[in-house]
Amino acid sequence: xxxxxxxxxxxxxxxxxxxKIECRSLDxxxxxxxxxxxxxxxxxxLMATSNEGSKATYEQGVEKDKFLINHASLTxxxxxxxxxxxxxxxxxxxxxxxxxxxxxxxxxxxTRLLVL
Amino acid sequence: AQKITQTQPGMFVQEKEAVTLDCTYDTSDPSYxxxxxxxxxxxxxIFLIYQGSYDQQxxxxxxxxxxxQKARKSANLVISASQLGDSAMYFCAMREGSxxxxxxxxxxxxxxxxxxxx
Numbered sequence: 001x002x003x004x005x006x007x008x009x010x011x012x013x014x015x016x017x018x019x020k021i022e023c024r025s026l027d028x029x030x031x032x033x034x035x036x037x038x039x040x041x042x043x044x045x046l047m048a049t050s051n052e053g054s055k056a057t058y059e060q061g062v063e064k065d066k067f068l069i070n071h072a073s074l075t076x077x078x079x080x081x082x083x084x085x086x087x088x089x090x091x092x093x094x095x096x097x098x099x100x101x102x103x104x105x106x107x108x109x110x111t112r113l114l115v116l
Numbered sequence: 117a118q119k120i121t122q123t124q125p126g127m128f129v130q131e132k133e134a135v136t137l138d139c140t141y142d143t144s145d146p147s148y149x150x151x152x153x154x155x156x157x158x159x160x161x162i163f164l165i166y167q168g169s170y171d172q173q174x175x176x177x178x179x180x181x182x183x184x185q186k187a188r189k190s191a192n193l194v195i196s197a198s199q200l201g202d203s204a205m206y207f208c209a210m211r212e213g214s215x216x217x218x219x220x221x222x223x224x225x226x227x228x229x230x231x232x233x234x
Binding site: 034038043044091095097105109 | 151153158159160161163207211220221222223224225226227
């Protein structure tokens with residue numbers, strides 16, 4: 001099946017710093033990728049839709065200036081958490097659809113962010 | 117209002133037995149897709165099965181089958197012959213619509229933790 005990678009898998013940073021997370025589709029082109037956030041023992045919540053070559057579409061309540069998304073190519077989307085705070089600590093996971101109808105959504109392995 | 121509801125926070129099943137995980141959904145869109153994912157403790161999301169709203173037959177993938185009852189808006193996952201490795205969190209998710217720039221985004225249920233006993 002299609003493979004989506006994420007880097008880094010785990011990151012610890014100090015409060016106030018920025019962290020960049022990469023999401024790559026390894027063996028297919030993804031015009032659209034999605035970024036989700038998951039707190040422990042909770043469900044995944046969509047943060048934004050990343051479209052190649054255009055601005056991301058953010059879900060209600062998600063700060064655009066804090067969570068910067070760039071989809072520079074058909075295989076790479078990045079999420080930058082700017083001026084991270086402890087409440088930003090979470091599991092961030094991206095996904096990409098495969099196929100015209102995008103019936104199958106493949107997820108990256110996720111990135112665990114801990115802000116001290 | 118919740119679009120995807122999983123009412124079972126936790127389920128237990130004996131190894132080799134079958135188990136059904138419940139999922140109900142709410143949408144007014146005639147075109148939608150329903151997904152089930154498995155999330156082990158490592159955090160990765162593993163795609164299990166997909167059912168389209170226009171599919172006439174219930175989806176099956178190996179030991180996984182989806183009991184799709186459109187009129188009742190339910191899409192329960194059936195796992196046959198449970199294995200110890202099936203212990204994980206299971207999420208039901210829905211994709212609405214048939215196009216647009218955000219096509220493909222998923223709305224997830226709360227999840228069900230499945231524990232398989234030997």
